[in-house]
Amino acid sequence: MTQTYSTDWDIEKYRDDTEPEEHWELRKAFMEAHKGNFSEEYLVALARTFTNIEFMGCSYPAAVMRRIAELSKDVAKTYRENKKTKLQRTFVSASNAAENKIKKRQSDPGVLPAARN
Structure with missing residues (x-):
């Protein structure tokens, strides 16, 4: 026999005021499920x-x-599908960014040396 537990408690009391809406909605759905x-x-x-x-x-x-x-397999299905289509951030090290900026300057003949910054 499967044990059941009380459902006489309010999920909303666990919402964190600093938690982003998307995070809360997914966490809430998990608890509701x-x-x-x-x-x-x-x-x-x-x-x-x-x-x-x-x-x-x-x-x-x-x-x-x-x-x-x-x-979480059913609860997170929609979130995970949406996540696949969202823009992903790519972090670049400062040295790579500087190197790319220099390469761009060198390859742009229309920019005069005095105008390059």
Whole structure:
């Protein structure tokens, strides 16, 4: 027999005022999907772990990662699909940026040396 847990608690009380809307909506959906399957405290911790993985790239012991992957597969499906089409940031080191700027100056014959900055 599967154990059930109380569902008589408010998910909204776990919203963090500094949390971006997208993060909260995904964490809330995770908790809503699994409310009653875990204790309140454990589910809140799982949901925070889930969003840490999704948004910050955190990693945890293999057993935790497997459990979160299983619990989140349906909840995160839409988010993960949308993420694939979003603009991805690319960070460039300062030395590479400077090198590219110099190369651009050298390859642009229309710019006079005095005008180059």
